[in-house]
Amino acid sequence: MLILRPPRIHPSEITDEALFWNRRLFLGAAVGALAAAVPSALAASRLPAPRSRDDELTPYDDVTTYNNFYEFGLDKRDPSRNAHTLRPHPWTVRVEGEVHNPKVYDVDELARRYPAEERVYRLRCVEAWSMVIPWLGFELNRLLKDVEPTSHARYVAFQTLHDPDQMPGQRSGVLPWPYVEGLRLDEAMHPLTILVTGLYGKPLPNQNGAPLRLAVPWKYGFKSIKSIVRIRLTRDQPPTTWNLAAPREYGFYSNVNPDVDHPRWSQKRERRIGELLRRPTLMFNGYGDQVASLYAGMDLRRDY
Amino acid sequence: MMGRGTGDGGRGQTRWRWRLAQAACVAVVLVPAALIVVDLLRDALGANPIEEITHRTGDWTIRLLIGTLAVTPLRRLTGWNPVVRFRRTLGLLAFTYASLHFLTYAVLDQGLFLQGDVLGYLGEDIAKRPYITVGFTAFVLLVPLALTSTKGWIRRLGTRWTALHRLAYVAAALGVLHYLWLVKGDQVTPVWYGVALVLVLAPRVGWNRRGARAVASVPRGAVGPVVPAEFLSKAARSVETR
Numbered sequence: 001m002l003i004l005r006p007p008r009i010h011p012s013e014i015t016d017e018a019l020f021w022n023r024r025l026f027l028g029a030a031v032g033a034l035a036a037a038v039p040s041a042l043a044a045s046r047l048p049a050p051r052s053r054d055d056e057l058t059p060y061d062d063v064t065t066y067n068n069f070y071e072f073g074l075d076k077r078d079p080s081r082n083a084h085t086l087r088p089h090p091w092t093v094r095v096e097g098e099v100h101n102p103k104v105y106d107v108d109e110l111a112r113r114y115p116a117e118e119r120v121y122r123l124r125c126v127e128a129w130s131m132v133i134p135w136l137g138f139e140l141n142r143l144l145k146d147v148e149p150t151s152h153a154r155y156v157a158f159q160t161l162h163d164p165d166q167m168p169g170q171r172s173g174v175l176p177w178p179y180v181e182g183l184r185l186d187e188a189m190h191p192l193t194i195l196v197t198g199l200y201g202k203p204l205p206n207q208n209g210a211p212l213r214l215a216v217p218w219k220y221g222f223k224s225i226k227s228i229v230r231i232r233l234t235r236d237q238p239p240t241t242w243n244l245a246a247p248r249e250y251g252f253y254s255n256v257n258p259d260v261d262h263p264r265w266s267q268k269r270e271r272r273i274g275e276l277l278r279r280p281t282l283m284f285n286g287y288g289d290q291v292a293s294l295y296a297g298m299d300l301r302r303d304y
Numbered sequence: 305m306m307g308r309g310t311g312d313g314g315r316g317q318t319r320w321r322w323r324l325a326q327a328a329c330v331a332v333v334l335v336p337a338a339l340i341v342v343d344l345l346r347d348a349l350g351a352n353p354i355e356e357i358t359h360r361t362g363d364w365t366i367r368l369l370i371g372t373l374a375v376t377p378l379r380r381l382t383g384w385n386p387v388v389r390f391r392r393t394l395g396l397l398a399f400t401y402a403s404l405h406f407l408t409y410a411v412l413d414q415g416l417f418l419q420g421d422v423l424g425y426l427g428e429d430i431a432k433r434p435y436i437t438v439g440f441t442a443f444v445l446l447v448p449l450a451l452t453s454t455k456g457w458i459r460r461l462g463t464r465w466t467a468l469h470r471l472a473y474v475a476a477a478l479g480v481l482h483y484l485w486l487v488k489g490d491q492v493t494p495v496w497y498g499v500a501l502v503l504v505l506a507p508r509v510g511w512n513r514r515g516a517r518a519v520a521s522v523p524r525g526a527v528g529p530v531v532p533a534e535f536l537s538k539a540a541r542s543v544e545t546r
Contacts, residue, residue, distance in 0.1 A: 061351075062351035065350065065351060066350060066351030066352060070489065074489065074490040076350065076351070076352070077350060127488065129352060129355075174489045174490055175489060245489070261432075264433055264434070264435060264485065264486065265429075265433055266425065266428065266429065266433070268425070269425070271352065271354070271355075271413075273351050273352060274351070276354075276412070276415075276418070277415050277418060277419050278413075278414070278415055278419075
């Protein structure tokens with residue numbers, strides 16, 4: 001059994017808020033300089049570049065107001081405005097399929113059985129922006145072991161709640177509902193893969209996928225499905241929503257990979273939310289040491 | 305004492321009023337740009353301010369391009385000729401927003417002048433990403449239109465000016481395509497822009513057909529075949545009134 005701790009961010013490496021605001025001011029100054037003297041590019045080039053390669057925590061306000069959660073609207077700010085209609089309690093999660101002990105869990109029961117620990121993960125969206133988020137959660141493998149997968153189980157399929165009354169965005173046909181995602185069983189069992197119940201030491205806000213979501217830090221953000229109601233172990237590779245919507249653009253694996261561009265934009269660099277300059281995107285979002293072995297021998301250009 | 309229409313005094317007053325109207329038009333259209341600066345200073349542009357600035361300037365570019373192209377049909381439908389005075393103003397404002405949009409993308413988003421190796425990324429983006437290729441093309445097409453928008457150039461180019469400025473149709477269409485190709489999932493807004501663009505361009509097809517028939521009776525080479533004589537004379541008159 002692979003025992004690995006994710007690289008932890010030391011509290012001393014976390015940017016304090018004053019510094020963060022300074023960067024915002026820098027951004028303002030840069031835009032001001034641009035507006036005042038567009039052709040004087042030379043002046044702009046002398047501005048100090050915040051070249052930090054650290055993984056500073058993305059502020060709570062940004063983590064909770066900049067979300068892709070189409071069940072609550074298409075604009076990044078929509079989920080924080082609209083997700084109050086979601087009722088995350090009471091909530092049950094059905095674990096079923098190729099398992100010896102199928103079970104319906106209440107989320108409070110899950111929280112009691114699997115005490116939450118903090119995991120600071122990078123989140124890389126397929127849209128080329130990223131955040132660093134202190135999640136609270138537990139390893140998915142603990143739950144999966146408890147339901148005892150059969151020898152036929154090869155994949156894990158996840159499903160989001162389907163209830164247009166609670167999720168008004170599901171009245172639009174922008175994606176096929178409910179949202180579904182999937183992992184290969186070894187990916188799901190990997191110690192980096194967690195079920196999330198909170199962030200920043202608080203219960204998970206609705207717009208971030210309350211009461212239970214996935215976090216798979218080496219894959220693009222859309223793989224980390226939110227507001228899960230069903231986890232089903234399967235023999236065959238399950239369908240995934242973005243792959244159904246645009247198969248050429250979003251594959252089943254969707255590992256973060258700077259060498260495989262999205263057909264419409266580059267994946268080589270990303271904007272860390274709160275920073276001005278783009279930074280290079282890392283293979284497997286920087287978790288290659290832990291997860292690259294899962295894909296040994298695979299052509300990641302084909303299995304994108 | 306100044307009676308209406310008595311010589312230069314009345315004309316001067318009218319001209320002054322138009323100047324004021326133009327200035328008001330510029331001021332109103334620049335409000336969204338001012339709001340971007342205000343929101344930036346208030347830190348009200350959200351978690352990804354550069355993306356927000358890119359979206360806002362892009363939206364206003366397309367709206368203003370469509371607005372500019374709506375002037376001529378509006379004038380033909382209402383018969384209110386003076387409205388054409390706003391065409392150049394709106395066109396130049398559209399170009400202003402297009403420039404802001406492009407600069408936001410190149411400098412703030414991609415880091416041109418701010419970090420190294422950016423030209424390579426920009427070149428790759430423009431060459432390999434269809435939505436950026438068409439967006440950049442649209443911007444490049446607008447440059448000669450902005451440069452030749454002066455009275456001097458209108459006079460110098462004569463009938464060719466009208467033909468050249470039809471590139472605005474192409475630029476607007478590419479702008480809509482640019483939007484349509486970049487969105488992930490939601491295509492409602494760009495489709496509406498497309499519908500609006502078709503609505504403002506469609507009437508021209510009718511005029512041009514009628515014009516072409518009229519031209520057909522004129523000896524070949526006398527007038528450019530695609531430019532209806534009536535349209536040209538009106539354009540010439542509108543130039544004079546500026």
